Amino acid sequence: MRKFLLLSCICFGLYTVANAQEADSLAFRRIADDILTNGQAYGNLRILCKQIGPRLSGSPQMVRAEKETFRMMKEMGADTVYLQDTKVPHWVRGEKETAWIAGSNGSKMPLRICALGNSMGTGTKGIKAKVVEVHSFDELDALGEKGIKGRIVYFNVRFNPTHVVTTQGYFETTQYRWTGASKAARYGAVGTVIRSLSSSIDDYPHTGGMGYNDSFPKVPAVAISTRDGDLLSDELQRNNSAELYFRTTCTTLPDAIGHNVVAELRGSEFPNEVITIGGHLDSWDLAEGAHDDGAGCVQTMELIRVFRKLGIRPKRTIRVVLFTDEENRGSGSNRYTAFAKAENKHHILAIESDAGGFTPRGFSLVADADKLARLRSWMPLFIPYGVYAFEIGSAGADVESLRALGATVGELMPDSQRYFDHHHAANDKFEEVNKRELELGAINMANLVYMVDKYGL
């Protein structure tokens, strides 16, 4: 691109906004200008990722992240900041995992793997067995005990690349991570490997939560990088009695205490109407948790800073909640939901940002038809900032249970193409977040809250 002269102004989607919305349009512009010029989200993300690092529930970094974000939101000028304690799981990975498969030429071919979160370890000697590769639970069931017993099951299930929104590929394959170990152990498998839940081909194994069904034996469960998963599959084609060895020393310790970090801007007119926005402060241990979900934390904290800076005094109570333990048991969400239920206020909106700090495209919502229509009537205001869709869909995992309290719940939907390249893997790091993309997410969250605070919902 060489272009020299500004022949014409490109104002994507800068539709004519009704006069009645002109003041809102100006407010959006002020919020955006300030965040794009003076925003602290990117700098705060650097602190979470580089000074603190991985923030798995139960880890010392979890505690540091709680303290740091408490301080940040105080300094930003929240009316109050408080902690909500809850028991959180405390799983530790132990030593770096090793794995290899006996190559067809007798070699040991090393493979990049990682233990899945909550998995039991193999013990220090590791396990070694022949491998059965399957592509679905149907294939597993068809093989049954005869085909599975004594073997390691390799769930080689790819993302369907034809989904334009990659989240759909993830939704279709997470079942293998969460329940694959018990389903295989039911037929006598001695361990399981899943193809990493990723839309790209690379060398990063992706961890993530799994659980055991108490009705079946517990067996160690790991993920393999997509590239090595393809190698493993190729090797099994050549030699279907090849043996796989892997070793994990992960273990589960007694529960620890974690905290939601909650900041409030108190409503001046309707303090009993509550708008909640937030992200989750925990991350997996392999990752800096930049996109998942440091981004959501720093984007939503930014609302406090920019409202204070611009003198926007909310009518309703706005809460920024940094949830603990989203990745594992959801105890932070449970704690906040119980709190919200008990306080007997009216929760009108709860939105999470937990799909990465990528350029925003819309909001996914669980909403009544009239409320959705109302939100959509505001769309022209959002289009200049890249948001063009308010769609019925899913809500952030930490806020969806507030639906039962009558709130409209949802989540920011950034562009999804790159998210699963990084999700739960060592390459989910600060360098992979673009400052402006992150800021545009913060802007759209703040603008949505601005409107719902001003007009109700």
Add this chain to the structure above:
Amino acid sequence: MRKFLLLSCICFGLYTVANAQEADSLAFRRIADDILTNGQAYGNLRILCKQIGPRLSGSPQMVRAEKETFRMMKEMGADTVYLQDTKVPHWVRGEKETAWIAGSNGSKMPLRICALGNSMGTGTKGIKAKVVEVHSFDELDALGEKGIKGRIVYFNVRFNPTHVVTTQGYFETTQYRWTGASKAARYGAVGTVIRSLSSSIDDYPHTGGMGYNDSFPKVPAVAISTRDGDLLSDELQRNNSAELYFRTTCTTLPDAIGHNVVAELRGSEFPNEVITIGGHLDSWDLAEGAHDDGAGCVQTMELIRVFRKLGIRPKRTIRVVLFTDEENRGSGSNRYTAFAKAENKHHILAIESDAGGFTPRGFSLVADADKLARLRSWMPLFIPYGVYAFEIGSAGADVESLRALGATVGELMPDSQRYFDHHHAANDKFEEVNKRELELGAINMANLVYMVDKYGL
């Protein structure tokens, strides 16, 4: 993000499409599915970037790129592939540039710079002079000969961060790159430095075209990385008589011969109506030219592959044009426009992809109102693939002159947030392109051509 169950289907913007468009919707889906599953754009980009590398006009890599893409489009099944020769500039960078400023403590502080394309060199001894920092041409004019003579002018002009579309920031600042040297030399400057035209703060100097006004002396012109540009500015604050040294050995050789590479699918019903899509094959010498504009080349070539694969037989003639020398003199564009004028066919649409292989958002167009309305009536078909705007704006630099022949002209508008982080710099490399984002651009280009071919414009 942890989510386990697919509670609801997220289909962003999957609006109900009128029945009349159902067949088109299915065609879009087939094109998208095939590109997302079997696409060759990413692999072809790897060849352009990693096997060939920087493709500056006049370089041996320019010639290799012409041969390789000729072969690719032949193999994809184009009815015909041909070359259009033209004289192209042949500027060479010479040795790696060096620069330093005398620090306030007497040290030599090294700075990352690069010569601007077409600039003269300093000679092997380099130049050394005091520096005047300005932030606009108005400041330069106010200083005049008295303030400028014998000095190096540093144009420290930042992108305005409040533009949501970063291209606007670029349009506002390119004048300093193109014309800054002559405007400063008019007042007796001995050299110029521009702040790199980038929206991020990093260590990459960004090159790009400049030109001299023959009425004034020629002086060497370089760009400095944004981070070092800030250091330079800080140092000048401390010591405004600090001297800057820089050395460049670039030079301009006699013109070389370059070629547009043109592939055609001949129209079965209206072969004299022509749809042109393309990108430019040349890149700056510092970069692999992944986003600028290997992406546009491989995206548009992909149309030939997918139309052939799916048996889509165009009614109108479709041309994929890989333009030579976009970055410098625009000779490839001139050559094609002259050809198009002479052949006396009816050019109905000409679209370039030259804004990076990022996730697409829309098309920017120069179009009559009725044609814009027609294109917009197709919008619901595009929304599921991420395109939600057909806007009046700019056209690709290589195709805009086809407007004079009556064509609707335009360009693919991908998300702009990251483009200028990489533009004309060493970090515009293959690794910075996401396979799926690249493919979504190819899909939307192919789908637009599918519609205009089927229904005319």
